[in-house]
Amino acid sequence: MEETISLRELFETLRKRLWLIVLITALATIVSGVVSYFVLTPIYQASTQILVNQAKSEQQLYNYNEIQTNLQLINTYSVIIKSPTILEKVREELNLDRTVDELNEQIQVTSEKDSQVFSVTVQDPDPAMAAKIANKTADVFKNEIAKIMNIDNVTILSKAEVKENQAPVKPKPLLNMAIAFVVGLMAGVGLAFLLEYLDNTIKTETDVEKHLGLPVLGAVSIISTEGSKKAKQQVSMTKTRGETIGS
Template sequence: MLCSIAGSTIRRARGLWRNGSEGAELNLQDVLRSLRARWVTVGLTVLISVAAAAAITVLTTPMYQATTRLYVSAAAGGSVAEMYQGNRLSQERVLSYTELLKGQTVAQRTVDKLGLDMSAAALSANVEATAKPDTVLIDVSVRDTSPIRARDTANTLSDEFVGLVRELETPEAGTPPNARVVVEQRASIPTSPIAPKPARNILAGLGVGLLLGIGLAVLREALDNTVKSRQVLEETAETGVVGSIPLDKERRKEPAIAYESDNSAIAEAFRKLRTNLQFLAVDNPPRVIVVTSSMPSEGKSTTAINIALALAEAEHNVVIVDGDMRKPVLHKYLDLLQPVGFSTVLSGGASLDEALQKTRFEGLTALTSGAVPRIRANFLDPWRPRSSSARCGRGSTT
């Protein structure tokens, strides 16, 4: 019986999410699983986003804002009707005045008055005028990198606007103006900048980083077609798993397990694997077991040796054959001679009985790889290795 520990060739996982159905829809459990598996990605993305937000905050030049408040009134008579009409005219003028405050005429007067090193257009871009709903009040705000200059500019701009309105609303010399503007509240030196806002920027960086991290984690999990669990392996390969051996990096130093005195987790795992192999077909016990792997250096030699030792522990006569013609290591692990072995038998240089070597383990005989041939294509005829393996199987219980 031919039994492969890894099962048949593993096909690539299908679908974005490996839950046993092709093209499965995304659900909350999938997202949570992705976050658990990719928490490092999420954490790094959050850290990078927060660091970027902090850097932007530090590198951004502070901007200060000073605000004045203007009061608008229109000429009116002493009667109630005339006073109401005057109030209506004042409210109507407020909307027009807010546009004039943001214009370049009053801005140019302010630049000339203060001798500012900027154009009227540049100043206008930093002026904001807003009217309070259903009132005759206008708030004028000026932004600047200097808190003192912001205050001086706001106050001067308001004073210049008062003069501009007086000119516009006085029809003839000597007559009272139709409307007038009074500076109701002058600007003071701002104590803190309006930008940047460190707390707001950090929170924004945290939120953006979290969203990007979650999205990146979900995307990486969706595009990841590697096999990471027994369930995924069984679903992908459409076959059962015979055994699972825990990873033990220290096993490289001493690959062969001394089963007579070893009750470790890895030894028990190989014993369980031995039992599963024996019961794969009770009426037709396995005679030949092939151990392979999808990539080099995945531990197939260590696995093969310990399966053989586990079977020998159960009083089976076992022959282990090293068919690795690239980097054979069986002879090193078992302290055997390499020159005469599997390649020698395949080339007809020695008989199988002559090439077999006894090991220091009771019940275990080994056939090393032999000399590594320069041209390996001559040894790739599948019938020749199979014939030798079958002869080993006939000569041993397993």
Template sequence: MEKEIDIKNLFTLIKRRIWIMITFALLLTAAGWGYSTYFTTPVYDASARILIRDDTKFFNTLTEVIREPVIMSKVTEELNLNRSPQAVASQISVMPVGESQIVEITVTDPNPVMAAKIANSTMKHYREELPKLLNFSQTKILTEAKENAEPYKESPVKRMLIGLIAGIVLSLGMIFLLDSLDDSVRTEEEAEKLTSLPVLGSVSKMTRKTSPILKDKRLKISVRGESVVSYK
């Protein structure tokens, strides 16, 4: 039997199996939190600051050069790193401090000592190569990077949000799958399509509270003086 799903039926379908969506969302959100808390490798960061004496638009170019392969290759050679210059560049973030000419170089690495070494080596080779590349030498190291004993703790909110979205998407897929496998007749329209006959009447849902037989039974029990049983 073909099923036509409109917006109203779609919401009704989701509402009927909302427990599936809640369960999937809670489980995968908890999984995202657990992964961030117990299964991620601790990462350490180290920051250094350098002064670039330039107040023109050329300043942005000077800061972009810091992570260029010509600088990163020097760093990998000096520290004998078993990784590509591009991989080292991905560990480095360069951020101007406010509207000043000071630039902060931050390196993240699983090894706190190596994080500080990469930051300091980057500043060193940047100052050496910059005059050759752009004929600019007005730089000065303000603060060298030091080993940070405390790991950088990434907020688990991002992975929890990913888990929540994944849970909602998977639960919707499960709900639609269960509905496609369900051949039961739930509405008068479905009964008419299935039998090609008009529906002449319907029987309302009967509960213990609305059943005249159970009402009479409760009355008889009360008259005899026995304990009254409440049906819901």
């Protein structure tokens, strides 16, 4: 016969192991908060925007084919701007104590679909340094792209700035703690059911019927130590009274 578990038994298991679930959940949340606030290094972000568009006079009209060419060039520019040719000059001009590969990992180039504007985003533990790297990368790219591609169609649309009381983009302690809370809760519940599954001891009459398939005819209660002491005291008092009356 297939064994089924009632909803009452599930809640009973959770109630019995509630201390374990709370402990694991609290421990995971506290550890996540401590690591996020005191161990991980805050990372700040700065961005600059670059426009890909040929300079035109008032008499000239915008050409659709030229706009499409500029849009296609953005993919090429996204690769060039992170190339060693550009980043090596950025590293030298800012006198950075990091390699080109490390600098490359800090820079991210993104562009919106069908837009002639793309962004250069830099992440660094120092917000001022992040802004410097972003602006210097854009400046070097603008100067070098004319030599590399023989096209002068790059304009710096906006420069990266250091905001007052700027918040780091990572880590996010509250988000990390919320995730740790959910994971800890799931781990605690899972461990509670695992321990209940592995526990094959017989504690109640119901366990006897469940595991042995035998009906329970009776049960012997356990008398506590305090109860037995009180019983002995009552017996001794009864004897004393009997002896007193008999005398």
